Amino acid sequence: MGHGQRQPSDRLTPDRIRLGNTAVWILFGLLPTAGGVLDRSPARKTWMLCLLTLIALCHTVTLLRPHTRLLNRRSYLCLLALALGGSAYLLDGGAAFYVVSLPQFWLYTRTPRDAVTLSGAAAALTVFGGTLGQGWSPQLLTGNTVFTLAAYAVGSGLGLWIHRFIGQSNERQERLTAELALTQEELALAHQRQGAAEERERMAREIHDTLAQGLASIVVLAEAARAGLTTDPGRSARQLASIEQTARENLTEARVLVGAVPASGVAPGSVATTLRRTLDRFAQDTGLTVTAELPDLDLDQRTRVALLRCTQESLANVRKHSGASTVGVVLSEVPGGVELEITDDGDGFVVADSRGFGLDGMRRRLAELDGDLTVTSSLGDGTRVLATLPAPAHG
Template sequence: MEQRPQPGDRLQTQALIRWYAALWVLLGLIPSAIGVWDQPAPTRSTTLALLSVLALGYPITGTLPGRPGIRRHTFLTLLIAGIGGVSYLMDGAASLLIVSLPHFWIFAGSPRRAVALSGAAAAAAVAGDTAGRGHLAELLTGNSIATLIGYAAAVLLGLWMHRVVGQRDERARLLAADLEDAQRRLAEAQRRQGAADERERLAREIHDTLAQGFASIVVLAEAARNGLATAPGRTAQQLTSIERTARENLAEARVLVGSAAQDSVASGSVARTLRRTLDRFTQDTGLTVTADLSDIDCDRTTRIALLRCTQESLANVRKHAAAGTVGVVLERHPHGIELEITDDGRGFSVEDSRGFGLDGMRRRLAELGGELTVTSSPGDGTRILATIPAEIRAEVLAEETAEETA
């Protein structure tokens, strides 16, 4: 996988190149111009003109049409010729060459070309220095030696830097590959977790709605069949309950598959919703139900949670408790909303309970920041206490109210 330079890296590189260009002018071109100032007029003017061409050639070649590689090599060719010319006119330009050597490593495009082009510049500087003296006897002058030493040092430093940068880029490429792989695995894990969470949510909703409704239909149907001959009036009432429960199950199924809005579930005040549920429970089971339901304003999610907790608790009473009386209390306290459901049935051992319904209620309340407390023991009945914090749900209710009035 090819590691592409990031926008921030490109900006940093461009900034460093601009800083080097400024230093090249300050430490390379300007000292050469000052050094030729006391030379004869023809030499001074020619050298200044050549230095001006180099100074202008840098930005001009960068704006010429064509591919960037061609423009850069045009500037490097001009730089080689300029270094040779200045070396000829000034009897040596080792300092200009040494300051100019980074240009070749920046613009050549590869270490091999950088070594070759900077070698050509060094050769031009030595040749210019030799030609300026007029004979080959003084080939190894101080300027020539400085030129060769500077060139050799630049090659060693450039190759070392290229290796260091290459290792850094390779590490960056490997890190990018590892990061991409980690992101892919994280996305896959999140997808699997999301699917598992959705399956758990659907299972909980089906258990709390459709499964309870079907269980109620089965019980009512059995009772209606047994009472066909002896209690026709009671049977008719049970058949009506079966029809109503089936219609409610159909509505719940439409909500689950998304073909109906969830607003239809637990619509209206929570007290009226729970009252209808308790009336149905009394009608279907014949048990005595006492209810103290405060008219509490709460958001839709809280209403649904309270309704589901009530439905699950009543279903457990019907299936397991063998109770005669059920009590339901809904109140608002400073710390939150409390729903308490008690029965005088046979009770059970809470520690040994592994029911899906209780776990589902705990998870549903935990999603709202609430909690479920179950108190029971064999022979002592059962107490279910659902608590939902008031502050967080009040904020949600305010947001829902604002959306409805907008």
């Protein structure tokens, strides 16, 4: 893990802050106070050491087990205030011990009101204990009393400011958290909408490339069969058989689209065999001359499906729009990939004016496989469709 990342155990938690304050309190509070009574009378020395031991034990219990029934944090702070007053009496002043103990009144209370109240009581007891131990004199106004009261005022002001700052930070964090949650919901909804739109586009492309083409072929074949019932019954019979075969294939494609068949609708096998079967059906249905160069290339299923769909769409365009008499199909392996070229000698068209769904669908399908589609055509010069795909994974 990088040095800039902090483990959860390195975070500055309230418990860690209390432990750090405890170390400071012992070093600069308990120990100096205990040392300050060593030159006093045996009675005062005994009382002070017992008092410091008691408050140290209470502090330890409160720190380690803050929710005990006998001594909760509020009770401990009350005892601490009394201990500060007692130590001030025994030492004839305890402002320093009060200053070091002051942070505990903010660390062990839940509300600023409790902190101000308890630390104020501790300040009053410290002043009272010191006054009682020394007796009243004007020097107290510039010594223990002033120092204690000043520490209380500064501590209360600083504590209230920190509490307010933390409150504002928490509110800001909660607001940012709420905004983040809302943004995440909006982002998830946007992803969902994008996914739905992409799925609708995919379904539209699949329907156009399969069902729509098949239904269009059925319509054309049915019209031709009806027209030839009296003049050429044999051809009409072949066309009816082709209609039946196309309808069966469309039924299979429909089952694929609704998820009844967990496959692409294209049987595994040689791409050459699949394309040749498609071209034979096209030649039989249309009577056009079809030439093909289809080497038996080893391609994966997604590539075979993409090449088949491009062939089907191109042949459908030839049937509907070109007025061609000859169609040529060439599949070839080139450095770094495979190419499928489909040409016809039809009327041609202006490629820039084409707004059909079929060409866009082919481009998107090939782009999903990092492929490309090039369409070359002009009026009266036929059309050339070139589909290029990168070298596929074998399978």
